[in-house]
Amino acid sequence: MNSRYFFISCLLPLAAFSFAFLALPLVRLLFASIDSELGFGIYLEILTNARYMNSLLYTVLLSIAVTIAALFISTTAGLFLVRNHFPGHRVLIAVLTFPLAFPGVVIGFLIILLGGRQGLTNMLAQNLFDTRVIFAYSMTGLFLGYLYFSIPRVLLTVMAAAEKLDLSLEEAARSLGASPTKVLRDVILPALTPALIASGAIAFATAMGAFGTAFTLATNIDVLPMIIYTEFTLSANIAMSCALSVVLGLVTWILLIFSRSLTGNNVAAAG
Amino acid sequence: MSGTQIQLKSCSKTFPDGTRALSPTSINVSPGEILALLGPSGCGKTTMLRIIAGLESPDETGKVFFDDSDVTSIPIEKRSVGMVFQSYALFPNMSVRENIGYGLKIKKISTEKIRDRVDEVMALCQLEGLGERNIKALSGGQRQRVALARAVAPQPKILLLDEPLSALDAGLRDQLRDELAILLRSLSITTVFVTHDQAEAMAIADRVAVMQKGHVLQIDDPRKLYTAPDNAFVARFVGAANELSGRLNNNLFSLQGGSLQLPEGISAVSDDKIYVRQEAIKLIPPSESELKGKVLSSTFLGNSQKIVLSDVCERLVNVITDPFSKYEIGQEVGLLIQVEDILVLRDD
Amino acid sequence: MLLQRGNKMRNISPSFTFQLAVTLLACAFLLVPAVMSIMAGFTANYFKGISSGLTIKWIIEVWELYADSIGRSIILAIACLFFTLIIGIPAAYALNQMKPRFARILEEFVSLPLSIPGLALALALLQLYGTMSGFRLSSWFILTGHVLYTLPFMIRSVLAIFTAIDLKALEEGASSLGASSWQRFKDIAVPNALPGILAGSLTVVTLSIGEFNLTWMLHTPLTKTLPVGLADSYASMRLEIASAYTLVFFIMIVPLLVALQWLSTRTQKIGESR
Structure with missing residues (x-):
């Protein structure tokens, strides 16, 4: 042929x-x-409607907070797991990466088991201190749920990058008198920066678009995907749900393109 | 001479998987001396350098002293050593100037003093005008000099170099070898460097430690190593040597191509082998010699020529001779070897 | 040369303890609720605790209630794998031969489902095909969503191997021996890419079984999948059944994940040995 x-x-x-x-x-x-009487004006409507803008703001703030927390936790754990080998090492990596494949709904349920009405913390609090501790249905619950699926995503990228670090760079810094903290600040973190930008962008984009977790937790905080869902199913406001989807899709896509242009890396969000 | 003395006292290194990288070794490096650790890969030379640096700790019994202070348990960042890495390990997120000044910045020296010292070191290493360059924009030779400048800028007690020239291509390496020798001598810092290249070791070092399989076989100045190697490995590794095997009978050494009169008092030649340097063999007409061979090939090398002889003994014999004498392939030649050029050595 | 990772002199330090603590806390955070869910699935009465006895009756009940959606998920995953293989492998092969600039643009485009939220994609599919009721009401509609979402993973996984083994050089060797395009594809490209194809396949199956965001929008009451059933049970069933159902899900995907982890350490070695 x-x-x-x-x-x-x-x-x-x-x-x-x-x-x-x-x-x-x-x-x-x-x-x-744009298939409504508003036409392209529907995008102007999003900008002027307090409910949509608040939702967008909440979603962005939540995603930023989750990204920062996930970057911190996963960088610490990732460096630790790459540098130290001990019995059970692979099990820890498995525990920290398997949630990558959990759907958002399952993670929502796990957060309910942790902080819901019948959750672990509430039962412990009731038995030990005779108080109620319920956080699953609040911003805290959302935050923890999002963190749950963000940690594995960042961890995998950070570990892959940390494996490739040039050890002699660190040795060189130490030979010049740099303490472990300074080695971290001057050598390791700069070398990891592309991986941190890439994985941070993935974590942020995934958090922006996450639906299952919020759906299961059924919180009173309307993240953008929940708004799109309710506009579509309950209000049958199809044009608005489509317009919001376009906005959400564009925001995450442009962000990922931008992070890629910064790092020259191929990255992808999933979930 | 100024500088710090380095002492290793029975330092060995066994890795967690049980491999012995270094057998118990004690060496002294005098203040201001330049010592080369020479050997094939896997001989333990890098491990020894890393023990001196503080990047590896020796097994329990070993001790490392800088002058009179025991530094065995002091980590590298507190040892005040300057180190040049094989890959140079220049920080890609810093400019040339920032790289060189990094050690001084760590010491919390004032910005003006750092600037002055960096200027001084850059002049010393012929790096003027490159201060603001990005590391990626440097040539191999420039990187090598930046790595050296960075190591010496904080005025370390000792200087350690791990295969400093091996990342360069051959032509540049020869040129930089001589520059490095001059520069290191002018610094008069106690220096230890690792290399697998005997020419490099000889050109740069005051003394050379030849290592094999975790042992130091011999430490001597380059001339002594060459003319009086302690054993066959050193003879072969430091400057090529021909191994001639034969049979010794009353000071008469008989080989395939004839015989050689050995000096009085040579009684036991181990394994019936003697060693002769390539340039110590003179080629003469066959009628004038008791030892003969056949020309297998001749290679013109510019300032000399290399003749390969067969039929002298079981192995082929290499001879370096003047470049312009003509030898035909298959031609019979006589070998003239001065008695004082014959090396009788323990086998390795 | 013998190089050792890390250094003994620095190991037991405050920063070591801190890193260990963060790592273990993160593990606990991810593991504890999963373990609770598994235990709850086996507990006769969750509110009374383990003392109420262990039972598998909840799992049996899950089976009775949701067997069809579990079965549908498995069939969908296999079908999804089939389509990603026949679309993805040739596509990766072609992408590897293209000019890098075009390959990047095309890869960017087919990877859009990774950066655009599933909800938006589902809405897009609904807008275009929602009125074609034969298609809309069948499992094919969900399958389309799954293939859309998992295809980029297959392509990337195979493409990564093609780059790692320097397929172009191998192919030049094969064509110098007279192999045609098709022969090079089936004799050189596919056999050498097997580790990547396997990794891609495991990823595709795992993601298809767990896919919710798209499926929730695309499903009908007659085409429920496992995660749709999960959402349903979380909303309307008692906690023990929800937990038992989650347990079934874990049992299905954990072996796939273990295989994937094992494979990824092996593929890394393939890359390093080149």
Whole structure:
């Protein structure tokens, strides 16, 4: 077979599938968002509506907080696990990375088991101190749930980058008198920066778009994906839900493109 | 001479998996001396350097002294050593100037003093005008000099270099070897450097420690190592030596191609082998010699030529001779070897 | 040269203790609720605790209630794997041959489902195909979503191996021996990419079984999947059943994850040995 034809026939299934189920639907989504009496004005409506803007603000703040916490925890744990080998090492890595594959709903349920009405902390608090501690349905619950699925994502990237660190750079810094803290600040963190930007962007984008966790926790805090869902199902405000989806999709996509241009890395959010 | 004395006292290194990288070793490096650790890869030279640096700790019994102070349990960051790494390990997030000044910054020296010292060291290492460059924009030779400048800027007690020239290509390496020798001598810091290249060791060091399989076989100045090696490994590793095997009978050494008269008093030649340097063999007409061989090949090397002889003994014999004498392939030649050039050595 | 990681002199220090503490706390945070859920699934009465006795009746009940959605998830995962393989492997092969600039753009495009939230994708699919009721009401609609979401993982996994083994050089070798495009693809590219194909396959199956964001929007009462059933049980069933169902989910995906971890350490070595 001619190699040119073979090359094209290799691409054909992908091209057909992506065109029919990715390109066309996304274009349709854009048209559906302006398919109301507002037209493109619907995007102006989002900017002026306090409920949508508050939701966007909450979602962004929550995602930033989760990203920072996940970066801190996963960088500490990742460096530790790369540098220290001990019995049970692989088990710890497994525990810290397996939640990557848990759907958001399951994570929501796990947070309920931890901080819900029948959760661990509430039962302990009632038995020991005779008080009630319930945080699953609040901002704290959302934060912990998002943290739960963000830790593994950041950890994997940080560990992969930490494996590749040039040990002689650290030895050089130490030979010049740098303390472990200074080695961390002047050598290790600068070398990890691309990985931290990349994984931070993934964590942020994933948190922005997370739906299952918020859905299960059924909090009174409306994160943007929950707003899109309720606009679509309850209010049947299809144009608005589409417009909000476009905004959410654009924000996360542009952020990831931007982080990639900073680091030159291929990164992807998932979930 | 100024400088710090280094003493290793029965330092050995056994890794957790049980491999012995270094057998118990004691050496002294005098103040201001330049010592080369020479040997093939895996001989323990890098391990010894890392023990001196404080990057590895020796096994229980070993001790490391800088002058009179025991530094065995002091980590590298407190030892005041300057180190040049094989890969140079220049910090990619800092400019040339920041790299060189890093050790001084750690010491909390004032910005003006750092600037002056960095300027001074950059001039010393011929790096003027490169201060603001990014590390990635430097050539191999420039990187090597930045690494050295960074190591010496904080005025360390001792200087350690791990294969300082091995990352460079051959032509540049020869040039930088001589520059490095001059520079190190002008610094007069006690220096230990690791290399697998005997020419490099000889060009730079005051004394060379030849190592093999975790042992130091011989420490001597380069001339002594060359002319009076302690054993066959040193003879072969420091300057090539021909191994001639034969049979000794009443000071007469008989080989395939004839015989050689050995000096009086040589009684036991181990394994019936003697060693001769390549340039210590003179080629003469076969009629004038008791020992003969056949020319297998001749290679013109510019300032000399290399003749490979067969039929002298079981192995081929290499001879370095003047570049312009003509030898035909298959031609029979006689070998002239002065008695004082014959090395009788313990086998390794 | 013998190099040792880390250094004994520095190991037991405040920073070591701190790092260990953070690592263990993070592990506890991720592990404790999962263990609680597993225990609750076996406990006769969660409110009375383990003392009420261990039982598998909740798991049996889960099976009776949700067997069809569990079965549908498994079939969907296998079908999804099939389609990602036949679309993904040739696509990765072609991407590897393309000019890097075009390959990047195309990869960027097919990877959009990784950066655009599942909810938005589901809405897009609903807007375009929602009215085609034959398609909309069948499991094919969900399958489309799953393939859309998992395909980038397959392509990246295979493409990574192609780059790591320097397929171009191998192929040049094969063509110098007279191999045609198709022969090079089936004799050189695919066999050498097997570790990547396997890793991609495990990822695809794991993600398909756990996919919720898209599926929740695309499913109908007759096309529920395992995670949709999970959401349903969390909302309306007693805690023990919800836990038992979560347990079933863990049992299904943990072996896949263990295999994936084992494979990834092996593939890393393949990359390093080149």
